[in-house]
Amino acid sequence: MKEHRARKRFGQNFLQDTRIIQDIVNAxxxxxxxxxxxxxxxxxxxxxxxxxxxxxxxxVEIDRDIVARLQKLPFANKLVxxxxxxxxxxxxxVPGKKKIVGNLPYNIxxxxxxxxxxxxxxxxxMHFMLQKEVVERMVAAPKSNDYGRLSVMLQYFFDMECLIDxxxxxxxxxxxxxxxxxxxxxxxxxxxxxxxxxxxxRLVKQAFAQRRKTIRNNLKDIATDADLLAVGIDPQHRxxxxxxxxxxxxxxxxLHNAA
Ligand code: SAM
Numbered sequence: 427m428k429e430h431r432a433r434k435r436f437g438q439n440f441l442q443d444t445r446i447i448q449d450i451v452n453a454x455x456x457x458x459x460x461x462x463x464x465x466x467x468x469x470x471x472x473x474x475x476x477x478x479x480x481x482x483x484x485x486v487e488i489d490r491d492i493v494a495r496l497q498k499l500p501f502a503n504k505l506v507x508x509x510x511x512x513x514x515x516x517x518x519x520v521p522g523k524k525k526i527v528g529n530l531p532y533n534i535x536x537x538x539x540x541x542x543x544x545x546x547x548x549x550x551x552m553h554f555m556l557q558k559e560v561v562e563r564m565v566a567a568p569k570s571n572d573y574g575r576l577s578v579m580l581q582y583f584f585d586m587e588c589l590i591d592x593x594x595x596x597x598x599x600x601x602x603x604x605x606x607x608x609x610x611x612x613x614x615x616x617x618x619x620x621x622x623x624x625x626x627x628r629l630v631k632q633a634f635a636q637r638r639k640t641i642r643n644n645l646k647d648i649a650t651d652a653d654l655l656a657v658g659i660d661p662q663h664r665x666x667x668x669x670x671x672x673x674x675x676x677x678x679x680x681l682h683n684a685a
Contacts, residue, residue: 463486564581630673
């Protein structure tokens with residue numbers, strides 16, 4: 427097959443380290459009969475070993491040249507190829523509970539991660555290669571430098587774990603940053619349920635607007651000290667000291683007060 431020249435605008439860095447490819451497949455644990463969607467199959471580094479273990483593999487790929495290559499692969503009969511932008515892809519169009527996998531294009535990783543919250547009840551688990559710095563922020567616990575809005579918003583939906591550290595040399599071309607593989611499993615209500623998700627999301631955004639300020643200052647126009655204390659938040663603490671469940675509780679209290 428003709429060589430494919432990596433396209434920067436599609437974030438194309440192709441995995442070439444066979445040990446890491448195997449580690450990812452082992453982490454996903456594909457079983458025949460599973461419904462698996464791979465995002466951005468590229469030159470099929472993960473696609474091939476996944477397809478070998480599955481009856482069917484859905485792939486979502488934006489690059490037409492890559493789609494044409496995928497169609498010629500010896501195992502193409504196992505692939506259901508969805509050509510297009512994954513940010514527009516209707517995950518609910520693939521029926522059943524799904525496992526989602528991908529070495530994601532890093533330039534769209536944050537908006538993409540938030541799209542999964544829309545289909546969370548349909549997801550068994552997800553395994554993604556991402557920029558390591560992003561994974562560190564996703565899994566960060568309160569009181570650490572990496573803990574912020576992304577941690578709170580994703581931990582609301584998912585239990586997450588960093589599984590594999592991946593150096594730039596594992597890819598061709600090598601990206602400028604370190605990467606890591608994260609496992610995300612939907613979690614139901616461990617940190618509470620926001621009665622109004624939009625309100626909760628807005629509250630968290632405002633809480634972290636200025637990290638170096640106290641929570642009292644960041645939220646001064648929407649919450650009193652009494653509101654904060656009522657859910658167990660010390661008004662003098664900074665936003666990064668406050669656990670996700672306390673943001674959920676505060677959002678629910680403020681809504682209740684306003685009702
Ligand atoms: N999975 C392959 C691997 O590990 O070698 C390729 C990974 S490469 C980092 C990202 C892949 O996602 C490329 O195949 C790229 O064309 C594709 N891609 C980029 N942006 C996309 C988008 N918006 N929707 C779907 N696929 C996209």
